[in-house]
Amino acid sequence: MPRILIIDDDRAFLSLLEETLAERYPALEVQTCADPVKALAAIDPGLGLLLVDLEMPGMDGAKILSYATEKGLNKNRIIILSGHDAEYLHRRFPMGRCLAVLNKHEVRQQGVLEMVFRSLHERSLKSNKADREKE
Secondary structure, three states, X not given: OOEEEXXXXXXXXXXXXXXXXXXXXXXXXXXXXXXXXXXXXHOOOOOOEEEEEOOOOOOOHHHHHHHHHHOOOOHHHEEEEEOOOHHHHHHHOOOOOOOEEEEOOOHHHHHHHHHHHHHHHHHHHHHHHHHHHHO
16 A cells, blocks of 8 residues: 655645545555654655645755655655745756645646546555455
8 A cells, every 4th residue: 555645734734635535545545744853754765655845844845855865765756745836846846856846725736636646546456456366
């Protein structure tokens, strides 16, 4: 089961996202953390996806991105979320630095995030089916 770690100091956003994912994508294991420093312990190379808010007290998303890649997490499994517009985000995080940088409030960009969740969910379902057929 792919494990998703979501780090964001906005507890209401975390709660909404966690509930939505549990309802729509039950094959995904979702862990949330509102404290970026405490979340560091949960970052490992085995994460299926890491979603990180850019601006948080204590440690920002850019530092967490660096920490995660140093720990061995593939940069293509990391998405930076922010309230900033896409132009600002792409200047701050050039293409190739992580999988994506998304404005978490823009509907079109939420669609991209939905696509990523759907892909992970479908991959998990196929993997679970293959495991059951082996038994």
